[in-house]
Amino acid sequence: MDYKKAETIIINGLEFVKFIAQEDIQKRVAELAKIIEKDFADEKPVFVIMLNGAFVFAADLLRNFDTNCETFFIKIASYQDLYSTGEVSFDKAKLNQLEGRKLVLVEDIIDTGTTMHYFMDYLYEIGVVDISICSLLVKPGKLKYDLTIKYFGYQISDEFVVGYGLDYNENGRTLKHIYQLSPD
Ligand code: IMP
Ligand code: MG
DSSP states (O other), rough: OOOOGGGGETTTTEEEEEEOOOOOOOHHHHHHHHHHHHHHHHSSSSSEETTTTTHHHHHHHSSOOOOOOEEEEEEEEEEETTTEEEEEOOTTGGGGTTTTTTTEEEEEEEEHHHHHHHHOOOOOTTTTEEEEEEEEEEGGOOSSSOOOOOOEEEEEOOOOEBBBTOBBBBTTTOOOSSEOOOOO
């Protein structure tokens, strides 16, 4: 069986089932790219790619984005195992070069919103004024902060998901579909 396309997969003893198919993701990501392209017709945005999780989404999104843009990569972390630690860490060096630019923050998933909240807070602190959020997935049921998520692929239920860049302790990032943790 092809691990990367299976209907059900086991990671560290937990079962995940196919949830959003590769073909659907590809279509939705291309749509998002075109929407953002239109909104930034007269400007050159900087896509800030929030690693590690957003690397697959960002690659597909930006290959579908056909006008000029810049990219900036930042490694940012708050999750351990299946849960948010509530502590957000990222490297502040070089972030001040974003001052005065129009940013699109590219994230794989917004869960509690803690990561995005603290990251945006810091960006505002250093003088960035124009920030749009683009997240492939959003879990509205878990959101704890008032975030305006201008661009998103799918709103999903609270269960943990893997695949298409998203991981469970570094497993599952290369899966082509998105999988959701089985209820039992
Ligand atoms: P938040 O800070 O609670 O919004 O969590 C955001 C970060 O946690 C994301 O950037 C992901 O890296 C990770 N994360 C949250 N939920 C999931 C999930 O269901 N699967 C994989 N990673 C997740
Ligand atoms: Mg992430």
